[in-house]
Amino acid sequence: MNTQNRYERGLAKLREIDGEAGDRVLESLDGIAPDFARYLIEFPFGDIYSRPGLDLKSREISVVAALTALGHVAPQLKVHIQGALNVGVTRTEVVETIMQMAVYAGFPAALNGLAVAKEVFAQGDGE
Amino acid sequence: MNTQNRYERGLAKLREIDGEAGDRVLESLDGIAPDFARYLIEFPFGDIYSRPGLDLKSREISVVAALTALGHVAPQLKVHIQGALNVGVTRTEVVETIMQMAVYAGFPAALNGLAVAKEVFAQGDGE
Amino acid sequence: MNTQNRYERGLAKLREIDGEAGDRVLESLDGIAPDFARYLIEFPFGDIYSRPGLDLKSREISVVAALTALGHVAPQLKVHIQGALNVGVTRTEVVETIMQMAVYAGFPAALNGLAVAKEVFAQGDGE
Amino acid sequence: MNTQNRYERGLAKLREIDGEAGDRVLESLDGIAPDFARYLIEFPFGDIYSRPGLDLKSREISVVAALTALGHVAPQLKVHIQGALNVGVTRTEVVETIMQMAVYAGFPAALNGLAVAKEVFAQGDGE
Amino acid sequence: MNTQNRYERGLAKLREIDGEAGDRVLESLDGIAPDFARYLIEFPFGDIYSRPGLDLKSREISVVAALTALGHVAPQLKVHIQGALNVGVTRTEVVETIMQMAVYAGFPAALNGLAVAKEVFAQGDGE
Amino acid sequence: MNTQNRYERGLAKLREIDGEAGDRVLESLDGIAPDFARYLIEFPFGDIYSRPGLDLKSREISVVAALTALGHVAPQLKVHIQGALNVGVTRTEVVETIMQMAVYAGFPAALNGLAVAKEVFAQGDGE
Numbered sequence: 225m226n227t228q229n230r231y232e233r234g235l236a237k238l239r240e241i242d243g244e245a246g247d248r249v250l251e252s253l254d255g256i257a258p259d260f261a262r263y264l265i266e267f268p269f270g271d272i273y274s275r276p277g278l279d280l281k282s283r284e285i286s287v288v289a290a291l292t293a294l295g296h297v298a299p300q301l302k303v304h305i306q307g308a309l310n311v312g313v314t315r316t317e318v319v320e321t322i323m324q325m326a327v328y329a330g331f332p333a334a335l336n337g338l339a340v341a342k343e344v345f346a347q348g349d350g351e
Numbered sequence: 352m353n354t355q356n357r358y359e360r361g362l363a364k365l366r367e368i369d370g371e372a373g374d375r376v377l378e379s380l381d382g383i384a385p386d387f388a389r390y391l392i393e394f395p396f397g398d399i400y401s402r403p404g405l406d407l408k409s410r411e412i413s414v415v416a417a418l419t420a421l422g423h424v425a426p427q428l429k430v431h432i433q434g435a436l437n438v439g440v441t442r443t444e445v446v447e448t449i450m451q452m453a454v455y456a457g458f459p460a461a462l463n464g465l466a467v468a469k470e471v472f473a474q475g476d477g478e
Numbered sequence: 479m480n481t482q483n484r485y486e487r488g489l490a491k492l493r494e495i496d497g498e499a500g501d502r503v504l505e506s507l508d509g510i511a512p513d514f515a516r517y518l519i520e521f522p523f524g525d526i527y528s529r530p531g532l533d534l535k536s537r538e539i540s541v542v543a544a545l546t547a548l549g550h551v552a553p554q555l556k557v558h559i560q561g562a563l564n565v566g567v568t569r570t571e572v573v574e575t576i577m578q579m580a581v582y583a584g585f586p587a588a589l590n591g592l593a594v595a596k597e598v599f600a601q602g603d604g605e
Numbered sequence: 606m607n608t609q610n611r612y613e614r615g616l617a618k619l620r621e622i623d624g625e626a627g628d629r630v631l632e633s634l635d636g637i638a639p640d641f642a643r644y645l646i647e648f649p650f651g652d653i654y655s656r657p658g659l660d661l662k663s664r665e666i667s668v669v670a671a672l673t674a675l676g677h678v679a680p681q682l683k684v685h686i687q688g689a690l691n692v693g694v695t696r697t698e699v700v701e702t703i704m705q706m707a708v709y710a711g712f713p714a715a716l717n718g719l720a721v722a723k724e725v726f727a728q729g730d731g732e
Numbered sequence: 733m734n735t736q737n738r739y740e741r742g743l744a745k746l747r748e749i750d751g752e753a754g755d756r757v758l759e760s761l762d763g764i765a766p767d768f769a770r771y772l773i774e775f776p777f778g779d780i781y782s783r784p785g786l787d788l789k790s791r792e793i794s795v796v797a798a799l800t801a802l803g804h805v806a807p808q809l810k811v812h813i814q815g816a817l818n819v820g821v822t823r824t825e826v827v828e829t830i831m832q833m834a835v836y837a838g839f840p841a842a843l844n845g846l847a848v849a850k851e852v853f854a855q856g857d858g859e
Numbered sequence: 860m861n862t863q864n865r866y867e868r869g870l871a872k873l874r875e876i877d878g879e880a881g882d883r884v885l886e887s888l889d890g891i892a893p894d895f896a897r898y899l900i901e902f903p904f905g906d907i908y909s910r911p912g913l914d915l916k917s918r919e920i921s922v923v924a925a926l927t928a929l930g931h932v933a934p935q936l937k938v939h940i941q942g943a944l945n946v947g948v949t950r951t952e953v954v955e956t957i958m959q960m961a962v963y964a965g966f967p968a969a970l971n972g973l974a975v976a977k978e979v980f981a982q983g984d985g986e
Binding site: 387 | 675676677700703704707711712713714715716717719720722723726
């Protein structure tokens with residue numbers, strides 16, 4: 225497997241999961257760290273998300289959980305709540321995943337995660 | 352729904368997920384904070400884990416992800432890796448969930464999570 | 479003790495501590511996670527804040543300390559600085575609690591906590 | 606106020622709060638970072654803990670809360686649970702403070718904090 | 733060495749590193765915690781940054797790294813990216829330091845750090 | 860550039876920085892996540908550490924800083940303190956980097972980092 229394949233596979237996976245939001249993340253790196261855009265495509269999406277052994281819905285549930293628990297990464301949580309919906313996670317499953325985090329990272333982390341989900345759902349309703 | 356039902360439902364759910372390890376957590380609170388053992392049964396397990404809307408396998412995947420990402424809760428990660436296996440998550444799915452965290456919380460968090468998984472799997476093999 | 483009592487006790491305690499800000503938190507959950515509003519009333523306020531053994535002023539000091547140290551929960555820190563004032567913690571005590579966190583969580587966390595306190599105090603002065 | 610006073614005031618305050626455990630922390634810095642022992646005496650204890658405006662009991666409650674919530678500083682939590690007891694915080698108040706953190710930092714952080722408290726209390730009983 | 737020297741040395745060092753942004757941080761503490769402005773000058777800048785043994789460029793690289801990894805201290809990261817540039821760290825070195833954090837604290841922390849760097853660089857270009 | 864080159868470059872870089880400790884990290888992944896050992900070689904070491912634009916000493920200083928500040932990754936901090944020494948960072952520079960973290964992540968994080976450094980230095984003296 226050569227690097228080119230990794231990049232192409234990663235870009236396709238990024239677009240499958242994150243859609244236009246993924247492209248905006250890549251564009252945000254223009255002029256500051258273009259190589260980091262390439263790494264973002266290659267390692268998280270080309271290597272990790274492309275692995276068998278855990279379905280894409282479960283991967284996105286795990287990411288929504290972790291980003292909610294970490295608490296300081298709201299922009300990425302927003303992208304991945306939409307990403308979860310894009311790959312078939314239901315709104316109810318997103319909300320349940322975030323509520324579950326109240327137990328493991330506290331009520332404030334869960335409340336802030338729910339606020340991000342509310343924003344993402346409202347954007348979806350407005351389209 | 353009265354409080355007694357909540358407690359009983361929570362205790363059953365705790366035992367379904369965590370098995371004997373759950374009982375040991377409760378016992379560890381004897382003589383220091385017995386009410387906290389009751390809260391642990393009632394809120395996380397009686398309220399949250401007992402909800403519909405997200406299957407138990409996905410709940411445990413979200414918890415393994417979050418505890419790996421938080422990084423400072425190894426004892427609970429150990430209990431919940433076993434809990435994930437108890438409710439039908441495969442070893443491969445546990446490993447994939449933890450590896451996914453390298454992207455979101457860094458390689459050290461993932462490495463330490465994998466070390467805990469290795470320990471849990473070895474205990475399972477030894478039984 | 480039945481669940482209804484827990485809810486009523488929690489709602490009264492939430493209003494005693496957080497006042498209108500508490501109601502706004504509950505309203506923010508409308509249409510996204512109404513059950514979470516109920517849990518928020520029942521567990522933190524109906525169970526924990528209602529316990530004897532630690533006076534309400536000390537509970538709020540502990541919460542201001544922890545939210546300052548965690549650093550990524552500014553909305554909740556704002557609510558709880560006001561909550562601390564509501565239950566009799568002085569402005570000086572709030573500021574001292576936050577300054578104390580410079581030792582345990584670093585100067586940036588304390589600086590950001592003081593900025594939130596400044597905002598809360600200014601709102602109080604403007605009423 | 607000159608630096609000497611700051612050091613002497615800090616050392617007295619450190620010993621008032623932490624007792625022998627404080628001396629052991631200072632000794633642990635021998636041969637690696639002796640200046641850091643001086644800073645530890647001067648800034649946290651000579652400057653911050655010596656301030657009026659918040660009583661020593663409340664300061665220790667805030668520290669037990671923050672260290673429990675941060676989760677990755679068990680050695681310091683141990684020292685400060687003992688320190689809290691040394692300045693008049695009751696065992697019940699320590700336990701309540703840690704339990705309160707389940708709401709703000711999650712159940713695992715509170716469980717690990719209670720385990721440290723149990724250890725400190727047992728050492729106290731054994732003396 | 734008396735306290736006055738510590739304050740004067742710290743203020744000079746703060747201005748060397750942070751320039752006007754440092755003065756704005758001090759001013760932000762007016763009316764809320766003026767003593768904290770003094771501590772900020774004395775301990776971080778008068779004591780720590782003034783030490784021999786590690787050059788100022790390396791100190792600022794370590795701070796940009798840590799603030800990126802912690803993730804919840806964007807205002808301070810902004811000040812210290814500018815501070816790093818002020819003491820001779822190149823833009824490339826800032827970007828490389830932040831990218832390095834993807835490995836140790838995850839891609840979201842690095843992405844958010846790069847967004848802050850982009851903002852600081854753009855302000856520099858606009859002057 | 861194909862993947863094989865990335866792997867070989869990464870393995871060489873890992874050994875340059877971490878020496879035998881790097882090999883032990885890779886071996887620890889045998890039987891649990893061998894692909895993760897490959898990713899660890901390829902992305903952190905083959906991609907990031909191999910970049911120009913920031914010298915290896917500064918990269919290791921940034922890593923020691925970040926791991927000290929994060930606080931919950933002691934095993935990796937140990938490896939990277941040794942790694943820093945391996946690439947020419949002095950013991951004094953390691954200690955100064957960790958002490959600097961007292962300002963940004965609190966005294967407990969710095970104290971625990973110094974304890975790890977003391978252990979690494981003692982092992983070095985014993986060889």
